[in-house]
Amino acid sequence: MPDTPDYSWPAPEKRRVIGKRQSRLDGAEKASGRAKYSYDLNRPGMLYGVILTCPHARARLTTLDTSAAEKSKGVASIELMAKPGEEIQYAGYEVVALAAETEDQARDAIRKIKAEYEVLPHFVNEADLKGAGTNAKPSGEQTAGDPDQAFKDADVTSEGTYGVPIINHSCLEAHGQVIQWKGDSLDYWPSTQGVSVLGGDLAKMLSIPATSVHTHMDYVGGGFGSKFSPDRWGPACANLSKKAGGRPVKLFLDRATELIIAGNRPSYFAKIKLGAKKDGTLTVWQSDSWGTGGFGGVTMPPLPYVYRNVPNRRLTHTSVSTNGAQQKAWRAPNNPQASYLTCCAMDDLAAKLNMDPVEFFTKNANYTNTPEVYSGQLAKAAELAEWKKTWHPRGQSGSGAVKRGMGLGVCTWFGLGHASTCRTTIHPDGSVAVELGSQDLGTGTRTVIAMVAAETLGLPVRAITVNIGDNKYPESGPSGGSTTVGGVSASTRKSTMNALVKLYEVAAPALGTTPDQLEAVDGKIQVKGTPAKSLTWAAACRKLGTKTITEMGVNNQRGPGGLIGGGVGGVQMADVSVDTETGIVRMNRMVAVQDCGMVINPKTAESQVFGACIMSICAALTEEKIYDSQTGRVLNPDMEFYKLAGIGDIGDIVVYLNTEPEFDKRGVIGLGEPPTVGGLAAIGNAVANAIGVRVPMIPMTSNRVLAALEGRNA
């Protein structure tokens, strides 16, 4: 028997659990409210923390007087988060945190703090680059080939300006935590995407050893890239608890503050000019992009997106710093924006060429890194979207007020797996626990871990106890970059396989064979292919006597050994109806064709794509963080004017996962991010197809659609 067991995934026909639709293990807990999110925790003797924020977009804090608040009823501790003299760069910046016996007392007390400011000039409206002045800084230039000559040689050129505003993550569970000191160490219940690492980050901020922080989190109500850090409220909460003699403190952002400071997805705008030959071959790309993530600006987006290898390119980028909260990673950072800019510009060029965009995007697929993947996906998506039936050349959309249109967008993502270690324990009574310091962002990670373990051990999914959400479990990476399913499936596969090999060693003598002749199937340890010569799982485990088997498994990021892969493609198509009298856009259908390697759980995988499509529908049609130029404040820090799509706004969503053999053999690849990317352009292009003119900026509200129809700016 080789030293290393064969960890590779079973062949498709041999899979009993992997690839089957499995409802999430914690579904009933979540749906019934029994699942306790960190926000739901109420520790004995707990205090409630609130934060005073700066109302000015840019200001110097001149005086800070907390004396009245200190005397206010119920106040236990106060923590200053800004110092007099400090220059504050955005409205919503945290100035003071305070903890009191009840939330109402805390809110009453915080209003008694006297903070005075010298108000300074601010800048928040980066869409108008001309008005940005010194806030705009050139930050990148790229040239390839000979773009000037290519434009001279082009048969057709197309030029347009396109844009995507700042949006938020809008996590259902706001950012925050409960913290309780016990002597020199503390218990930390955050809402985070990184259970294993967050405690160490908090410890560093507090100048205490990493071993002093015990992090727990059973569930998280949404992160989308915004919950990788303890943020400024983490240490503030810890200090409030410490100053209150170690009493637990719950400090979560209220909805308004959540929407103002918990993370901006950068805005991106670009003036783009393209050139092509008559036959539809794209020959040259030129873009002048700008945008902001808030204070600190933003780097160049990945342009041209997916169609990276256009031979002649010239790109410039201007980073604009505004007096807005800083950016945070947002589900496929910068990819949705880059996809929108690229695919809209390409769609406009296709319209000028009088070409069907499916044909145009397919014809130029050799500029992508995986032409065969995109060509196949464009064809599949067109079939599912009934593209040929509904698409029509621009401007030929019938005589009624409501016009229908079709559009497409593309995506890519890297994937692979994060660092992950899993510990599997098999007990003499047959019970099995797998433990990882991972987290389930709502993607179904808990369920997928159990499925991999069940597949390996030949057990039912419910027989596996999955322990995650604690930094005392073996380290598993933060959930970012769609790397979680790759990391945890590889480490779980290896760990459970290692444990199984140990069980084979115990069971083999009783079956009169050697360990390498055994397999685990249907709740039995049996001689390979011979069910008659078997022990039940329980009987095999009883042979452990009083011992347990504990084995580790590590995802080898440098050599994942075929278990996981990366580098995916995807195509989204949108079918919309536009009321040209009101400018209201309604979704009929969105089709997402997505490559994601071997699918462990089709049900939660599809669910990921549904959620991703819905987020792209929100961004394309309704969602926008609105800064007021005069006050510099966010005008819509609420769920009534920060508009997210409701069930009636979504239409049908059709998901097609590429599970064909050539995709399956690549191993597990995460798909949290890629399906969020292409929908913006798909909808934007569908609207252009429907109404015959481009609506350059999203969200495509009544105002903007009517403006485009009337040929005015909005």
Place this chain on the structure above:
Amino acid sequence: MQAFEYASPETVREVVGLLGKSWADAAVLAGGTDLVSLMKDNIETPRRVVNLKGVKEMDGITKTAAGLRIGALVTLDELAKSPEVRAAYPSLATAARGVASPQIRNMGTLGGDLCQRPRCWYFRLGYGLLAKDEKGQSLVPGGDNRYHAIFGNTGPAYFVSASSFGPPLVALGAKVKLVSPKGSRELPVEKFFVIPSGDGARETAVGPNEVLTEILVPAAGHNATYEIRQKTALDWPLATASVALRMKGSTVASASIVLGHVAPAPWRAAAAEKAIVGQSLTPEVADAVGKAAGEGATPLSGNAYKVQLVRIAVKRALLEAARGRA
């Protein structure tokens, strides 16, 4: 939220006895869908909150000789489902169905819809009803006014009335009953809504010591409401139109055409009302009347699109009314 005294009276007489001389003295609580958020944001800081839910005489829908009497406490869900309302007042039923979400409609009341405060984001951020900066200048004309008024905005007020029922009730010629310690008064809904002319003024005629107890709706002919909103649900309308028609054979004898969410009060489209008299309700006529409804608009920097929405809302409301039963 500022601490407050809570009272739960059972009669209108008790209610008015608990109200005060100023808005800071007391606020009335019905569904609470607006008041509670105003209090949490410290926009309203009443010393006393008077719960109306126990006042039975303010509840119920009753057919009267003149039409319908609707208690101020009737919920939006009850209105949407009421056979009397659905049969004779489709303009009210449509307005009821359009409000927010089932949860809000279960709690929110007709009286509350009429008395709710505007949603102007400057007001809700604490800049006051007239949205003034520290120099006393309105923030609206130079700010983001995409949801603000395009009519009735030449004075100091730029917000739009948030009421869904104001426009259909004005169109139907309904009245409200207001009760104070001094007695009661009936007021046409059209006079109930007021465009404030200066600081301290409010957007309705109800005084701090008054409570709106019932709504009296006369018998109606053809009527309809058409609402345009960005989302299909749980969203404020961008513009609405309510129409109530009196027909003479196949032509319109008289019409009330009232716009919503485009002015600080429900806004009567007088030119449109005039244009339709004596006409048959064809699509061409509806289109022309819709265009007339947009006349005289004074859009701000970012809301000219609402003029087009008004035209279409009126056109579609008229065609809807023409299809509906009298």
